[in-house]
Amino acid sequence: MPYIARRTLTLLSSIVAIVTFNFLLFHIIPGDPIRLIARSQHLTADEIAKLHHEYGLDGSLFSQYLTYLKNLLHGDLGFSFTYQEPVIDIVKRTVGNTALLLTTSTLIVVIAGVLIGVFAGSRHGKRSDSSTVIAALVAWSLPTFWVGMLLVFTFGVWIGGLPISGIKTPHAIYDNIFQKWQDIGMHLILPTLTLAIVDIAFFVIISRTSLIEVMSEDYMLTARGKGLSRRTIVWGHGFRNALLPVLTASVLYISALVGGAIQVEVVYSWPGMGLLTYNSVLSRDYPVLEACFLITAVAVLVANFATDLLYHKLDPRVGVQK
């Protein structure tokens, strides 16, 4: 079977696994979910029975699972009693904000991280290399939320100058769309910086290690033998080959990125899925929490799938054995 087909099959089975896992996780919640989602509305025994039926809670676990799958396929993610609206609507409002935050930081982190890492790797053994590694290890040990708190303090209280909460200025009136983008851009600075400071270390370390390994390989010796300049060697040959392991490692990164995003959104009150997850925990709004988890996990699976395909394109030898 061609690689793409096989990989797609893996993706689909992983998605099914996640959906099932999600279902099981949220159906072993102690207590009567109807009481919980109906909040403080007084319900008669009839109304409770009706709600049990509506939510498919009166069948066996398996039939509930089937109902759950059926609903998912129709795009029905449940109903939130805290927000009094379908979960899918809430998700639609927030997911774009998180996407914006993650895309911006990932771009910065990957580009800057790889460049720094390759630079350090090319100076392997020298001072600049060791100090870079130490700096990276320190950065990677920082709790993301704490970095956020420090930046909030620095730029919100101490020096000031940057917005520390939200995605836009409240009640802002814009003359044109550029002003709006600029406002959002200003609000994007600190959250992105927070994510970047910690996550960049990951790429620095990985790409540095990768470059060092590549530099010591045979074909690199050949290149040196040919008399190519150092620059060409590093950036021409080494770089491209060093990228492959970086791609593999990104699989781990994407998972961690999601965790970082939640922390950043909480600290900066950024209205995305991370903050939504946090709030749904506070209010025990399980339908929303369930949806957040599912979407996040599926997004990670899809991102990994894309990464694997990209890797396969760059190096078709891959895919024989993991």
Next chain:
Amino acid sequence: MVSIETSENTSADANSVQGFGSFSRRNFIRAAALTGSIVVVPGFLAACGSPKTAPTNAMLRVGWKSDIDTFNPFTTVTTEAIEVQSLIYDKLMDYGTDLKIEPSLATSSTAAGNTITYVLRESVTWHDGTPFTADDVVYTFDLIGKNQLGINAQWLTDYQSVTAPDAKTVVVAFKAPQAFDPGLVIPIVPKHIWEAKTVEQIKKDTNASPIGTGPFKFEARTQGQLVSVTRNDTWWGKAPSAIGVSWSLYTNDDLQAQALKNGDIDIIPQVAPTVFDGLKADKDLTSVALDSFSFHHIGVNVSKVPGSKGNPLLLQREIRQALGYALDRDQIVQIAYAGYAKAAASILPPSFGDSYWEPSADQAINNNPDKANALLDAAGFTKRDSKGIRQTKDGKALSFRIIAISSTSVDVRTAQLFQASAAKVGIKLTLAALDSDTLASTVYNTDAPDWDLFVWGWDSGVNDPSYLLGVPLTSQIGGNNDVFYSNPEYDALYTKQATEIDPAKRVELVKQMQQMFYEDCAYLIPVYLEKLQSYRTANWSNLTETPGGIVFNFTRDNYLKAQAGN
């Protein structure tokens, strides 16, 4: 797919998190939630200046920490919602900034025997242009009175009938004379919009686009973020200077304070004690600490229904009183409220003047661990376990659960301090912090309340003791009564004072009630609140510092009188 923001008015203020009623009347809460609107367009950093905010001499921007529950005046319970509704709807009579009663939709209100007669204002229109008539008043009173609907039903318990003898008069008849004029609290709703709905439908109606006769019209609402109203230029009264009012939700005290400091909002109606000093020091702000009609309390589950999951030990008065003696109110004032509160005793704060009752030194049930220990020993709880926690004769520990709203930091701190105090007399308290929605639904579960103690609060709905005194009534179980207290003697006294016209006699009854309730220790009230509020001096003037608050008070007048600019 993802939605693109369509309206410039619904600003995506990212301060989202639910949470209600830091200290509010809250009951069958519904909503809250958050989510910002989305921006699909990537942000770019253009070089030029920052966007203009609305000219500050127009919109009065309030920053608060709890969202409204609904616009439906028949199901609403939160202070926040009532605040917004007070600008959209008018009442027959209303309070001025001096808290004196003034005419509103009615030009006069006359009580005679068992009736109250209102003379209505003329040439008033609803926000949708329909003329206001006496039928609207009749409809509103009848709906609430006949069906005992919503929190305002408590003022119509003696309701008999309502009639409109002519186009500008309404007569409400009661079974007995009323000490309190319900025209002061009941918002008048448009009959032509509500009459088509059945009572069941009304109970579920969110009233998403409320129509009233008030000085402001509904404009927009983003759940968990923003509520806004715009000026009603056809209002019957003097037009407000503000072009509109908006309320933005903040989750974090710090962020809220920062927003006020850098001018994102104009006024904070409830400043957290820990940030208040910082705001006081800021020269651009006017910060006030006002006497209030509010308190925070620790409620004890004294429900007697068979399904109750509260700890049955709490039904014993000695244990409740021991908890009362263990509580150190001064410490709570100092540490939980940073000094910005007053040590409390009974259910009526001192702002209620003559009605206020205070226990004498020997009557006081406060900060006396020795007495607490003595009480518990005498009641037979002398056995202790390895950690020093008392046990019943059959080995059950005196261990209770206490819940508080996580976003109300003063309550969480109060609970923490109370834990330490209770431990000193051998009682263990386990703290769980919940969001306000969950706390409300946990507490107000009439059939099977699954909690032992909570920390919460009350604001008096009206400038009259009946509101707060009415909370622990047996008839309010299923209503405001959050501890399921039931005492027939107390109920009897309430009925008496509610129909007692002689003020001196009424004060006597009211004081008796307070003492009775105090000694029963179903409420342990640590503090009377000081309303800490702060606003930008340059943006708004002509705000009266009324006891109870500039805003978030019985009177809405400051919204109307506020002058833009200095």
Next chain:
Amino acid sequence: MNDVTPTHPTGMVRQLWRLGLGRAGIIILIAVAFAAIVGPMIFPFDPAAVGADASSILQAPGNGHILGTDELGRDVFSQLLTGARISLFVGVMATIISTIIGASLGIFAGYYQGPADTVLMSITDFFLVVPALPLMIAMGAIFGQNLSIIILVIGFLSWPRTARIVRSQTLTLRERQYIPRARSLGAKNMRILRVNILPHVMPLIIANTILVVAGCILSEATLSFIGLGDPDRISWGSMLHFSFVSGAIGRGAWWYFLPPGIGILFVVLGFTLAGQALEQITNPRLAADV
């Protein structure tokens, strides 16, 4: 067969010490362990003792309070030392659980291979990819907030990495000559596992464990910051949580929000440095020396 890899603990430590970063890691860890164990015994204040009055709230360092006070007037330094214990305890306990699960599964899968291996590895990969923090948050919300549950949840989500590494090593070891020979001599599987495989996998497990501790400590701190920690315990994460919600940042109370973060940074860094250095020692293929 390259047997430079030390299998004896003293050998490992000695090699660790020689590596600059490894040395730094060990020093940091010893300092933290000392502070956590000895600290609570010598500091003057009871970390739970609240202040006397309003002026004692969020005080700057002074008046005997080395790191000032928190929003309840409690001594921050005492809390910092007490918090060290919980943070370390949760990190280590969660790691033990995760290592036991991960190593067992890894050895089992790598040794027996076949369908068991495929199934186990699919499960492992599944958990590797599932985003950890949202899952921890969901589980914390569902199962509750006491210390044991938090330890279980964190441990449960950290084993995949260990499993993968141990499996690879087991696979390599399995192919070595003496295994088939031992088999043909009649030795049972369990014995082979115990005598031939386990000792050679141990160094790798230990190196990986140290790195996992770093991750678990960070996880606990994050969960506590979000508010899902055990409310009855002080940990560094919960200190940061309270400093964030009680307005410490707005008041510039750096003594409250800086030290716990620095503490977390140091502990995680210590374990990371030591762990990375150990990995280099035990797995020479990874040696990209610094």
